[in-house]
Amino acid sequence: MAVLPVLIFPDERLKQIAQPVEHFDTALRDFIHDLEQTMRAGPGGVGIAAPQVGCLQRIVIVNVSSKPKIAHHGRLILINPEIVHSDGSVTGREGCMSVPDFTGNVLRAQNIKLRSRDEHGAALELECSGYEARAILHEMDHLDGLLFLDRLVSRRTDLFPRKKYQ
Amino acid sequence: MAPWYMLALVGRDQAGIVARITQALYQGGANLGEASMLRLGGNFAMMFMVSHTGDASAIEQLVARDAQALGLTVHVDPIAGQLHRHIQPNMSVSVYGADRSGIVARVTSALAQAKFHILNLESDVGGSDQKPLYIMHIEGQCASSVEQLQAALADVIQDGIQIHFQAVEPMVG
Numbered sequence: 001m002a003v004l005p006v007l008i009f010p011d012e013r014l015k016q017i018a019q020p021v022e023h024f025d026t027a028l029r030d031f032i033h034d035l036e037q038t039m040r041a042g043p044g045g046v047g048i049a050a051p052q053v054g055c056l057q058r059i060v061i062v063n064v065s066s067k068p069k070i071a072h073h074g075r076l077i078l079i080n081p082e083i084v085h086s087d088g089s090v091t092g093r094e095g096c097m098s099v100p101d102f103t104g105n106v107l108r109a110q111n112i113k114l115r116s117r118d119e120h121g122a123a124l125e126l127e128c129s130g131y132e133a134r135a136i137l138h139e140m141d142h143l144d145g146l147l148f149l150d151r152l153v154s155r156r157t158d159l160f161p162r163k164k165y166q
Numbered sequence: 167m168a169p170w171y172m173l174a175l176v177g178r179d180q181a182g183i184v185a186r187i188t189q190a191l192y193q194g195g196a197n198l199g200e201a202s203m204l205r206l207g208g209n210f211a212m213m214f215m216v217s218h219t220g221d222a223s224a225i226e227q228l229v230a231r232d233a234q235a236l237g238l239t240v241h242v243d244p245i246a247g248q249l250h251r252h253i254q255p256n257m258s259v260s261v262y263g264a265d266r267s268g269i270v271a272r273v274t275s276a277l278a279q280a281k282f283h284i285l286n287l288e289s290d291v292g293g294s295d296q297k298p299l300y301i302m303h304i305e306g307q308c309a310s311s312v313e314q315l316q317a318a319l320a321d322v323i324q325d326g327i328q329i330h331f332q333a334v335e336p337m338v339g
Contacts, residue, residue, distance in 0.1 A: 047339030067335065093255075093336040101250050103336045131337060138339045 002034050003041045004053040006097045011054075014098055015145040018049075018056045020080045024121035028059075032077055032119050036061050042097045047135040049142030052098050060139040064132045072132045081116035081140055092134050094148040104152045108134045168217040170199065171225055172245045177238035179210040186232045191216060194228035199249050204288075215247065255285050255305035257315070258334050263327040265291055265298035272322050273302070273329065280318040282308040305334065 007014055021028060031050075039048035039061055046066070050059035060078040064070060088110025095103040111129045114136065118124055128136055138148060175187060184203060191198065191214075199215030218225050222242040233240045261273055270289065277284065286305040293299030308315065312331040319329050 042338070044336075044338045046337060049339075062339075064337075093334050095336045095338040097338065101252060103254055103338075131335070134337050135339050138337060 001037060004034050004038045006038060006042065006052055007054055008100065009098050009147060009149075011098075013054050013056065014051060014142070014147065016051065016056055017145050018051050018058045018143040020058050021117070024079070024117070024119065028079075029119050031055065032059065032061065035059065036075075039063070044095075045097055047139040048097070049139040051142045051145075058143045060136065060143065062132065062135045062139055064135050067131060070131045071129060073126060073128065076126070076136070077119045078114070078136070078139075079117040079119065079121075081114050081136070081143075083112055083114050083137075083140070085111075085113040086133075087111050090130070090134075091153060092131070094134070094138055096138070096148055098142075099147060099149060102149075104148060105154075106134075106138075106148050106151045107153050108137050112136065168197065168219045170245050170247055171216045171218065171222055172243045172247075173212075173214045173216045173225060173229070174241045175212045175229070175233060175238045176209060177233075177236060179205050179208055180236065183210055183236055183238070184212065186236065187212065187229055187238075190229050190232045191225075194225075195219070196225060196228060215245070215249075216242075253283070253285055253307055254336060255307055255334050257282070257306055257308045257312075258332045259302075259304040259306070259315075260330045260332070261300075261302040261304070261327060263300060265293070265300040269300050269327060270302065273304075273319065273327070276319045276322055277304070277306070277308075277315075280308065280310050280315055282306050282310070282315070 035048055035050060035053060038053060039045045046064045047062040050057045058080045060081060062076045063074065064072045065074050086109035089107050090110045091105050091107050093103050094106045110133065112133045113127050115125050196216050196218040199217065201214045203212040216225055222244055225242045226240055229240055263269060274284065284304055284306045287302065289300065289302035291298050292301055312333060315331050323329050
């Protein structure tokens with residue numbers, strides 16, 4: 001059990017593509033435990049991806065249940081997740097443990113459907129929206145070497161929340 | 167550590183302004199911090215945090231030749247500011263309505279009374295010459311809820327100005 005050191009950009013490992021998990025074993029679950037401890041240790045952290053601690057495997061943890069008045073699925077362990085459908089778009093503010101002292105506006109899908117495995121290798125399908133979908137998409141970007149900095153939108157060209165026009 | 171200055175340059179917009187000014191600063195050994203630049207009504211306005219070992223007049227001299235060639239006015243002030251002093255906004259305000267004088271004053275006065283700290287404000291005039299539309303977006307920090315702010319701005323809203331508040335909750339992952 002340990003809180004792992006979080007990589008800070010410009011660490012090159014944050015820009016690499018993570019590999020699928022093949023073995024759903026005790027070592028994986030031990031690592032997930034440490035990854036979750038690390039997420040909780042970060043100020044306000046509601047998600048984390050394995051590459052943020054230097055493990056280039058397709059593992060994401062999201063838990064937005066601490067935020068009031070939003071739909072969520074509680075603690076989500078997503079292994080080899082894939083988005084199978086997304087629709088809508090909404091701008092929201094994002095920050096990242098790997099990019100301290102900066103937050104920016106990012107356009108994300110409003111609704112997503114995804115397929116994934118859990119920490120035991122069982123298949124799961126989920127439909128998520130809003131803040132939880134944003135957290136999942138932000139973390140899944142880490143699996144492909146993308147940071148929210150790659151998706152920033154200008155404040156000036158985004159005078160209104162786009163959601164109003166859907 | 168070299169002291170920080172606020173450098174402001176304003177003039178008729180043309181392509182290449184930013185490149186020429188920042189090259190002059192770079193060649194002169196200045197270091198840039200936070201900056202904001204935008205086109206306003208055909209002019210280009212730039213504000214830079216600049217750190218430099220020299221005094222304010224030394225920075226002015228670094229950009230003087232290019233500023234003159236580009237027709238930019240230059241202003242430099244020493245500042246007490248530092249990097250990494252961000253305040254995160256927790257509220258976003260969209261304001262729009264038929265353009266008339268006093269919108270900004272009324273909205274921001276009501277916000278100030280509600281102890282809303284404005285961190286960023288951008289406004290524009292859209293619509294047509296005959297029917298101009300004033301559009302403003304504000305981000306700031308405030309201890310009040312959306313409902314409390316709506317109540318604080320009730321008079322302005324009743325006068326036909328559309329005001330939408332949205333809590334900003336950064337997703338940190």
